[in-house]
Amino acid sequence: xxxxxxxxxxxxVRENTVTALIGPSGCGKSTFLRTLNRMNDxxxxxxVTGKITLDDGDxxxxxxxxxxxxxxxxxxxxxxxxxxxxxxxxxxxxxKIHGLARTKAELDGIVExxxxxxxxxxxxxxxxxxxxxxxxxxQQQRLCIARAVAVSPEVILMDEPCSALDPIATAKxxxxxxxxxxxxxxxxxxxxxxxxxxxxxxxxxxxxRQSRRGERYRQDVHQPG
Amino acid sequence: MAANYPxxxxxALVKALGIDPANRPLVKQATDMVSASARTQLHDLVVANxxxxxxxxxxxxxxxxxxxxxxxxxxxxxxxxANRKVKDQQLEWMKKLTETGxxxxxxxxxxxxYGASSRPEAAGIGVAALGSLYMMLIVLALALPIGVAASIxxxxxxxxxxxxxxxxxxxxxxxxxxxxxxxxLGLSIFINFAGMPRSAAVxxxxxxxxxxxxTIIIATRAALKAVPPSIRSAALGLGASKMQTxxxxxxxxxxxxxxxxTIIGLAHxxxxxxxxxxxxxxxxxxxxxxxxxxxxxxxxxxIYMWANEAERAFVRxxxxxxxxxxxxxxxxxxxxxxxxxxx
Ligand SMILES: Nc1ncnc2c1ncn2[C@@H]1O[C@H](COP(=O)(O)OP(=O)(O)O)[C@@H](O)[C@H]1O
Ligand SMILES: [Mg+2]
Numbered sequence: 001x002x003x004x005x006x007x008x009x010x011x012x013v014r015e016n017t018v019t020a021l022i023g024p025s026g027c028g029k030s031t032f033l034r035t036l037n038r039m040n041d042x043x044x045x046x047x048v049t050g051k052i053t054l055d056d057g058d059x060x061x062x063x064x065x066x067x068x069x070x071x072x073x074x075x076x077x078x079x080x081x082x083x084x085x086x087x088x089x090x091x092x093x094x095x096k097i098h099g100l101a102r103t104k105a106e107l108d109g110i111v112e113x114x115x116x117x118x119x120x121x122x123x124x125x126x127x128x129x130x131x132x133x134x135x136x137x138x139q140q141q142r143l144c145i146a147r148a149v150a151v152s153p154e155v156i157l158m159d160e161p162c163s164a165l166d167p168i169a170t171a172k173x174x175x176x177x178x179x180x181x182x183x184x185x186x187x188x189x190x191x192x193x194x195x196x197x198x199x200x201x202x203x204x205x206x207x208x209r210q211s212r213r214g215e216r217y218r219q220d221v222h223q224p225g
Numbered sequence: 226m227a228a229n230y231p232x233x234x235x236x237a238l239v240k241a242l243g244i245d246p247a248n249r250p251l252v253k254q255a256t257d258m259v260s261a262s263a264r265t266q267l268h269d270l271v272v273a274n275x276x277x278x279x280x281x282x283x284x285x286x287x288x289x290x291x292x293x294x295x296x297x298x299x300x301x302x303x304x305x306x307a308n309r310k311v312k313d314q315q316l317e318w319m320k321k322l323t324e325t326g327x328x329x330x331x332x333x334x335x336x337x338x339y340g341a342s343s344r345p346e347a348a349g350i351g352v353a354a355l356g357s358l359y360m361m362l363i364v365l366a367l368a369l370p371i372g373v374a375a376s377i378x379x380x381x382x383x384x385x386x387x388x389x390x391x392x393x394x395x396x397x398x399x400x401x402x403x404x405x406x407x408x409x410l411g412l413s414i415f416i417n418f419a420g421m422p423r424s425a426a427v428x429x430x431x432x433x434x435x436x437x438x439x440t441i442i443i444a445t446r447a448a449l450k451a452v453p454p455s456i457r458s459a460a461l462g463l464g465a466s467k468m469q470t471x472x473x474x475x476x477x478x479x480x481x482x483x484x485x486x487t488i489i490g491l492a493h494x495x496x497x498x499x500x501x502x503x504x505x506x507x508x509x510x511x512x513x514x515x516x517x518x519x520x521x522x523x524x525x526x527x528i529y530m531w532a533n534e535a536e537r538a539f540v541r542x543x544x545x546x547x548x549x550x551x552x553x554x555x556x557x558x559x560x561x562x563x564x565x566x567x568x
Contacts (some may be wrong), residue, residue: 042461044385070464077462083474093473105255151463174248213433 007039009050013155015082018177018186020196029189030078033157037068037073054155071098073155074148079164080140082132082147087124090132090143093117094151110150118146118181120174138169145176149184156180158188162195174199230267234259234286241327242318254314262347270296287333290345290539293318296330304531311474314392330534340511345539349487352510355523356426357495363430364437364494369487371434373476379442380449381471400439407436408500416504423505426517432500444486448479455513498525 006028013019016141021029031040038059040046051058059069071094077164082090092101101107111128115121120142132143140162145222148156158177177186177199190196238255239246246252263286270284271277291310294300296319306313322328339349383389411432415421421428452475460470476483500505506522507530514521522530531539 037462039458039462042457067464067466070462075458075462077455077458079455081453081459083456084457084478091464093460097465097469097473147459147463207375 013185013187015185016181016183018181018188020200021187022191022193022196025191026160030159033075033159033187033189036155036157037070037075039070039075041066071151072153073157074151074153076148076156076158078136078142078143078160079145082135082140082143084131084133086129087115087132087135087143088128090147091150094147097190098151100151112199114146114150115143115178117141117178119172120146134161136169138165138172141165141169141173142176145173145180149180153184155185155187159188160189160191163191170195231256232262233267234263241325244317244323251314254312255318258289258292258315258318260289260344260346262342262344263288265347284433285331287335287346288328293346295319296323296328324401338514341509341527343510345534348539349388350524350527352513353522353524355513356510357523358430359426359514359517359521360430360519360523361495363427364433365487365493367430367434368437368490370442372438372487372490373445373483375438375473376442376445376449378474380446381467381475388404396439396442397500401442403499404436404497405499405503407432411500412503416482422518422520424508424510424520424522426506426514426519426521426523428504429506429521429523432504433494433497436497436500437494437560440490440493441483441486443481444489445479448482448486449475452478453484496525498523498529501526 021032023029032202034040035048035052036059038046051194054069054072057064059073059223083093085093088111091114095101095107095110101110112121112125115124120139123139124130124143126188128143132140141164145156145161161177162173165173174195177188180186186199188196188199235252235256238244238259239252242255244251244255264369266286267284291300292315295302295316300309300311302309302316315481319328333346335347336349338351339347340352342348377394379389407537407560411428415428415431416423421431451506456474457470460474461467501523507526508520508522509530510520511523
């Protein structure tokens with residue numbers, strides 16, 4: 001019954017670099033990316049076997065708290081998905097649930113630095129309390145990046161972050177990704193070789209494979225710090 | 226306060242109409258024109274202000290229901306006098322009193338404050354409204370939290386298997402069960418089995434809660450399903466737990482749908498009559514229920530009971546004739562009669 005989306009994957013992701021994954025549609029790029037912060041756990045039928053380590057700790061170890069893992073490994077999705085709340089609340093939500101800030105001043109500081117890092121600060125600093133969904137597509141995606149950055153993750157996963165954006169917004173986000181690599185380890189899925197070349201130091205090709213019926217979804221991803 | 230209040234009314238009428246107090250039949254006809262509720266009206270007046278005793282005061286009293294109907298031209302005067310509720314002598318007095326200003330049409334605000342009464346002029350929806358209010362509060366307090374909690378569990382946490390499929394089908398079926406069946410259920414469970422009081426708003430509230438739950442659950446589940454998955458992913462991706470994702474993001478976004486379902490369910494429950502008939506809420510309740518455990522009735526039941534009354538003043542038109550719809554009891558003009566009551 002089980003159909004495997006991926007198997008025999010073995011990959012090292014280097015610290016503070018951008019690693020880009022390229023491959024045809026449906027070959028399992030998103031699925032792979034989602035194993036790295038255990039987002040696949042939310043799909044009941046999904047099974048992952050093998051080992052993924054982050055700083056030598058197995059992230060699929062039963063003792064690992066998924067909530068903590070996702071604070072360390074943030075994610076930006078294909079379609080910008082800001083919460084239908086204010087820009088300020090979008091950025092502060094993560095720090096609030098993880099207890100990263102105790103005072104309003106600290107939160108304000110996180111909001112400013114995160115939006116700065118996402119290159120959005122100058123555009124929204126006067127309207128922090130307006131809805132995040134009122135921004136343009138490119139701005140929304142940068143807001144989502146700011147939201148991910150706000151919880152100070154070590155790794156940021158990006159699943160085709162520019163596919164819903166126009167070329168100018170794409171250029172901005174690419175530039176941003178390039179800058180972020182000095183502080184974060186980034187794994188990005190993209191459709192375009194050019195984009196992979198622009199944003200990354202290393203890019204890996206995920207070859208399309210015939211899914212073998214009866215084979216378990218299997219992964220063996222090694223991710224040292 | 227044992228005083229002979231009807232006597233006060235009689236004396237005042239005899240004086241105003243110039244009748245011979247010794248002519249008993251005539252005096253009886255005159256006093257019949259005033260609602261028998263005058264007795265309680267005067268009693269309440271004295272209780273509220275004992276200093277009024279011994280003074281002469283002008284009070285407004287309600288007219289008797291048939292007199293009111295006659296005054297509004299709703300009684301066929303071509304019928305032979307013996308077969309008529311209102312006699313010729315009374316019609317004559319009515320004319321006289323109207324001319325002197327002692328009798329006038331007024332809106333009877335008692336419609337909103339009185340309870341059940343066999344006299345249409347003293348009947349009102351006040352008591353029924355309080356009964357309905359109690360029931361709505363019970364429904365809101367029980368059906369909303371239970372319905373939302375059940376929906377969240379079924380939609381977000383329950384494993385998808387045969388059992389939950391069965392539960393889902395059953396909830397959908399329950400929404401289609403005729404309401405009178407809920408009345409039977411309430412009668413056997415709450416009254417016969419649990420021994421709760423008959424005619425009480427608490428039982429009515431529980432029955433209507435059962436009836437409203439499927440509506441709220443179906444609406445809430447639909448609203449939860451309609452929340453875009455991208456919002457869940459966004460929250461989970463930030464490290465929010467499942468609970469945090471649901472309560473911080475999914476539920477607030479589903480809230481408009483939840484409230485729509487709740488309002489529809491409540492409105493439905495408010496207008497429901499059939500289940501209440503079975504649990505004894507078709508009661509003749511004169512006094513306000515002090516608590517939901519006391520006998521009470523509900524607005525739709527009150528209307529249903531009035532529709533069965535024979536008095537012309539309870540209904541505007543007879544069933545089956547004429548085009549007028551059934552109406553609330555006609556209201557009656559109090560007598561603005563200078564009843565020189567020597568209290
Ligand atoms: N939620 C899911 N349930 C079942 N199968 C899925 C699910 N998501 C993806 N898949 C399957 O996994 C395979 C890889 O999909 P995906 O990782 O989304 O590809 P892409 O490389 O385009 O991102 C596809 O065959 C797809 O049908
Ligand atoms: Mg994909």
